[in-house]
Amino acid sequence: xxxxxxxxxxxxxxxxxxxxxxxxxxxxxxxxxxxxxxxxxxxxxxxxxxxxxxxxxxxxxxxxxxxxxxxxxxxxxxxxxxxxxxxxxxxxxxxxxxxxxxxxxxxxxxxxxxxxxxxxxxxxxxxxxxxxxxxxxxxxxx
Amino acid sequence: xxxxxxxxxxxxxxxxxxxxxxxxxxxxxxxxxxxxxxxxxxxxxxxxxxxxxxxxxxxxxxxxxxxxxxxxxxxxxxxxxxxxxxxxxxxxxxxxxxxxxxxxxxxxxxxxxxxxxxxxxxxxxxxxxxxxxxxxxxxxxxxxxxxxxxxxxxxxxxxxxxxxxxxxxxxxxxxxxxxxxxxxxxxxxxxxxxxxxxxxxxxxxxxxxxxxxxxxxxxxxxxxxxxxxxxxxxxxxxxxxxxxxxxxxxxxxxxxxxxxxxxxxxxxxxxxxxxxxxxxxxxxxxxxxxxxxxxxxxxxxxxxxxxxxxxxxxxxxxxxxxxxx
Numbered sequence: 001x002x003x004x005x006x007x008x009x010x011x012x013x014x015x016x017x018x019x020x021x022x023x024x025x026x027x028x029x030x031x032x033x034x035x036x037x038x039x040x041x042x043x044x045x046x047x048x049x050x051x052x053x054x055x056x057x058x059x060x061x062x063x064x065x066x067x068x069x070x071x072x073x074x075x076x077x078x079x080x081x082x083x084x085x086x087x088x089x090x091x092x093x094x095x096x097x098x099x100x101x102x103x104x105x106x107x108x109x110x111x112x113x114x115x116x117x118x119x120x121x122x123x124x125x126x127x128x129x130x131x132x133x134x135x136x137x138x139x140x141x142x
Numbered sequence: 143x144x145x146x147x148x149x150x151x152x153x154x155x156x157x158x159x160x161x162x163x164x165x166x167x168x169x170x171x172x173x174x175x176x177x178x179x180x181x182x183x184x185x186x187x188x189x190x191x192x193x194x195x196x197x198x199x200x201x202x203x204x205x206x207x208x209x210x211x212x213x214x215x216x217x218x219x220x221x222x223x224x225x226x227x228x229x230x231x232x233x234x235x236x237x238x239x240x241x242x243x244x245x246x247x248x249x250x251x252x253x254x255x256x257x258x259x260x261x262x263x264x265x266x267x268x269x270x271x272x273x274x275x276x277x278x279x280x281x282x283x284x285x286x287x288x289x290x291x292x293x294x295x296x297x298x299x300x301x302x303x304x305x306x307x308x309x310x311x312x313x314x315x316x317x318x319x320x321x322x323x324x325x326x327x328x329x330x331x332x333x334x335x336x337x338x339x340x341x342x343x344x345x346x347x348x349x350x351x352x353x354x355x356x357x358x359x360x361x362x363x364x365x366x367x368x369x370x371x372x373x374x375x376x377x378x379x380x381x382x383x384x385x386x387x388x389x390x391x392x393x394x395x396x397x398x399x400x401x402x403x404x405x406x407x408x409x410x411x412x413x414x415x416x417x418x419x420x421x422x423x424x425x426x427x428x429x430x431x432x433x434x435x436x437x438x439x440x441x442x443x444x445x446x447x448x449x450x451x452x453x454x455x456x457x458x459x460x461x462x463x464x465x466x467x
Contacts (some may be wrong), residue, residue, distance in 0.1 A: 054411060059223065
């Protein structure tokens with residue numbers, strides 16, 4: 001194996017940073033999800049929607065379910081963080097924003113390398129993911 | 143007398159699968175017999191779901207498929223949850239699995255960032271469109287989305303059965319787009335003890351395919367490893383190891399955008415989402431350990447059969463035939 005081959009086989013510095021961020025974020029997300037779920041099901045914090053009400057209506061479509069349970073859409077859950085059920089959204093959100101955070105590392109790396117094609121691709125990806133996360137596309141519509 | 147120690151692990155898994163598959167079906171039957179308000183306490187289904195997902199995670203690893211593609215058809219077929227919730231949580235399950243696998247694949251340089259980034263942009267954009275379209279169609283006519291899901295699952299089962307991936311495809315000439323984007327690389331093959339160089343061809347066609355993959359992933363909440371790998375490997379000429387690893391990493395990006403649409407819409411109910419995600423992740427960890435002593439080929443055929451059955455059941459439900467109950 002030549003020295004050039006050896007270099008090509010190694011992941012780039014940005015790739016390692018990306019992997020490390022992903023690992024820390026993913027593990028934190030799982031731990032947070034587990035803790036908040038325990039808080040929720042043990043009733044340490046009261047719920048916005050009673051669990052037996054959820055069990056009665058989880059067979060209905062999302063529109064009916066939201067109307068019956070008066071659940072928020074988009075980032076409306078932030079106002080209900082004191083409730084056990086919506087506390088779980090912290091973990092979900094962490095998993096959802098993780099890729100966006102990791103992409104910021106790539107953007108910085110491609111900018112430094114003056115690799116404009118991949119810089120633009122990474123910026124566009126951040127925009128697409130941010131648009132999806134914003135709630136502008138997925139919520140509302142009643 | 144039956145000596146349980148001598149039973150092969152494949153048979154154990156088959157029995158576990160049978161047990162898990164029959165549990166929700168039987169419970170659901172007794173519940174719907176009475177009609178009206180559910181007889182079971184609120185914790186009954188989340189507990190069953192956790193164990194179901196634990197086994198699903200084991201089987202997914204051994205069959206070489208993602209969690210999402212098994213989760214959506216099986217949970218929508220055998221549990222009392224509406225398809226809107228199952229699709230949303232299916233994406234969260236696929237996302238969590240991809241995020242867990244990502245660090246290792248990137249560190250070993252098996253997942254290729256250069257290859258993943260352009261196709262991820264296409265797939266994630268269209269998975270948003272797919273998710274919105276799926277939610278719209280579900281509101282318009284739930285049977286339509288159920289039928290389309292059934293057709294897709296049956297198609298996936300046949301794809302898994304008949305597609306013959308190539309370990310190291312021969313690419314004689316790289317196309318202009320692949321060249322411009324630098325879609326080539328080198329990886330270390332542990333088995334052959336050599337470094338393997340690769341490059342892509344038919345890159346434009348491959349990118350078009352990722353439009354379709356994104357749409358399907360978002361619409362049905364399936365993840366998309368079942369489609370990513372054949373496109374990367376058979377169409378674009380990427381070696382199988384790099385295709386599988388890049389596909390898994392890709393899911394962490396594609397599923398993020400679609401998952402946000404379902405999450406913002408309120409389709410991710412924590413009561414059933416967390417047991418699903420944690421169950422499947424623990425199952426995957428167990429699956430990797432069991433993989434060393436089991437016969438994955440047998441498990442793979444078993445999972446394909448179950449997938450085929452789940453797809454036909456969804457078709458039956460969507461078309462209102464009532465043949466499969």
